[in-house]
Amino acid sequence: MPNAADILIETLIKWNVEVVFGLPGDGINGIMEALRTRQDRIRFIQVRHEESAAFMACAYAKWTGRLGVCLATSGPGGTHLLTGLYDARLDQAPVLAVTGMQFHDLIETFTQQDVDLTRVFNDVTVFNAQVSDAVHMENLAGLACRSALAERGVAHLSIASDVQELALDESRRSKRNRPSHTPDQWFEGDRLPDARQVENAAKILNAAKKVAILAGQGARSARQELERAADLLAAPVAKALLGKAVLPDDHPHTTGGIGILGTLPSQEALKECDALLIVGSTFPYIEYYPEPGKARIVQIDRDAQRIGLRCPVEAGLVGDAAQTLRLLNERLTQKADRGFLEKAQAGMARWREMMALSESRTDVPMKPQVIVKALGRRMPDNAILTTDSGQNTELAARHIDLRAGQEFGVSGALASMACGLPYAIAAGIAFPGRPIFSVVGDGGFAMQLGEFSTAVRYGIPLKLLVLKNGMLNQIAWEQMMFLGNPQFGCELQPIDFAMAAEAMGGIGLSVTRPDEIEGVLDAAFAADGPVVIEAVVDAYEPMMPPKMPPDYAKNFRKALPQTPGHEQIEENVSHEPLSSMMAGSS
Known part of the structure; x- marks a missing residue:
């Protein structure tokens, strides 16, 4: 007779879940046993930290469009999931989180790991339930899967450790709870917009003389349609970070990224347009949108709640992109x-x-954009690229030109550090055999350094470039630009990442000079299995928006004399493209 854990895992299999990311613990022993006895039908990927399990489930859902699943034990195991689950919530990825609890009759008695995870997860979830017994699990497991997919968010099931092993015939079924009354199927119909809104949108766009398009992750499955719209409207296409792979970076219509990580042509296109078509994006930086009243806005999004979040919209088209x-x-x-x-x-x-x-500078210390460009140039046409959050994000966004067939992933609205490596591992699990690349900083990589051993364990064909500047560099520049304060508290104790990679069974390579890059990359690309490429780069190379706002420039100049290394910073700012970016503020 199946128990509650058996019913859960069988339900996941019926919902076509192939992978569960997690870390064992005594609060989920029953679920682990159900996974062990079904490992020919569903795969358990062991991580080194539960935060990574949630990041991987989120990334897996983004990569595949399917349900991502993560598993953690009671108490701290569950709380560790939260960062990755918020990543899923904010980027609208369907994820199911399963957590354990202490014995059902010791809950709220101050026993060990007595944390009410349903209460903790209340803000992050679209569905959140504590399972009482096996017959309850029959109803909840499929509903949790359906809710995550339907709402494109996080569902959570919390199960006491003894309830997991409670058999179906030991559970008391109420007279209204008929067996198998909830179908384990996903029904998804067409999402079509209101016809009047389509007509209104067409009139607005046809009447405009200067149309720009802003595309985000919601346009990923609409490349051909987006290209057709851009051609009809003679429109440049700016891409939000999550939409980097929507169009190749060399496409004649794209102007690349938008925002502090973006390009000047994208910023100018949104500033000067008289109509803006937003497709599948709620890019959060309002200051980069057209000023109110200067452009008429049409927005396409499958979520009606997100229409008009950032700017006034005249035509809102709720539907599949x-x-x-x-x-x-x-x-x-x-x-x-x-x-x-x-x-x-x-x-x-x-x-x-x-x-x-x-990208062609030969200085030492090495400029980070030199090695980033070199890596991107070598990536094969079917490569998958991830990045972390920080200055490395800006470098990957600006200096790696994605080609048709390549994919990109990052923590978007949450912008969490430590996501790059888990995203890369999830890509390798989702798409066996495809080459995986990641650009991370030394700050974010150190947070989940042990997860590189997970990449080794599962043979992920990963080339991970870690930009080692000994600084939390994005924060350092933000301290200067946003507030006019000198850099403080951002220095990092150095770690030998190449040696650490070797210690975990991978390959570690180091590069400190531009003239070493090609040889190191030759060795990295010739190697099988996960490789860390530690690139020692200039800590004083600033991160700047494409056109420095006057208040940023004023703050930067105020903070510069008090900031360590200000002579090197001034020297770097005297070179292109930084000098032009600074000049744009005057």
Whole structure:
């Protein structure tokens, strides 16, 4: 007779779950046994920290569009999941979190690890339940899966350790709880927008003379439709960070990223347009959107709640991006005047020339953009790239040009450090055989350093570039630009990451000079299994927005004389593209 844990795992299998990320603990022994006895049908991926399990489940859901599942024991095991679960919540990834609890009759008695995880998880979840017995599990397990997929968020089941082993025939079924009355199926229909809104959107876009498009992760499955809309509207396409792979970076319509990590042509396109089409994005930095009243806004999103979050919207199209764009494209008129697009294209040509200057520097200490560009240039056409949160994000966004067929992933709205490596491992689990790459900083990598051994254990074909500057560099520059304060508290104790990689059974390589890059990359790309490439880079190379706002520039100049290494910073700012970015503030 199956017990509650058996019912849970059988339900996951019925819902086509193939992978569970987690770490064993005595609060989930019953579930671990159910996984052990079904390991030919569902795979358990052991991590070194529960936060990574949640990041991996989130990333797996993003990569595949399927349900990601993570598992943790009671008390601290469950609380460790929270950061990765908030990542899923904010980036709308369907994830099921399963946690253990102490014995059911000792809950709320101050026993060991007596943490009410349903209460703890209340803010992060779209579905949140404590399982009382096996017949209750029959109802809740499938409902939790359905809720996560339907709401594109986090569902949570908390199960006392003794309840996990409670057999179905030992549970008391109420007379209204008929067996198998909840189907283990996912019913997903078309998401089509209101026809009147489509007509309204077409009128707005057809009447405009300078249309720009902002594309995010919601446009990932709508590339052809997005290209068609961009062509009809003669529109440059700026990409939010999560939408980096929506169009290749060399596409004639794209102006690259937007925001502090983005390009000047993207910023100018959104500033100068008289109409903006937003597709699958709620890019959070309001200051980069058109000023209210200067452009008419059309937004496509499958979530009605997200229409109009960042700027006033005249036409809100609630529906699947691909299907909605197809309906809209049928009503758009081809624009003969392509001057706005051509101006953006000319701007991108100048921007690429500026980036090329910084990417070809031969200075020592080595500039981080030099090694980042070299890595990106070598990535094969089917590569998957992840990055962490920090200056490394800006470097990957600006200096790695994604090609058609390549994918990209990062913690978006949460912007959490320590996500890059778990995202990369999840990509390797989701797509066996595809080459995996990651760009991380020494701050974020150190937080989950032990997880590199997970990549070794599961043979992830990972090339991980760690930019070692001994600083929490993004925070350091933000201290200067945002508040006018000198850098403080951001220095890091150095770690030999190459040696650590070797100690965990992987391969560790180091590079300190530009003339060493190609040889080190030759060795890294020739190696099988996970490789850490430790690149010692200039800690005084600033991170700047494409056009420095006047208040940022004023704060930067105020903080500079009091900041350690200000002479080196001043020297770096005198070179392109930083000098042009600073000049844009005047």
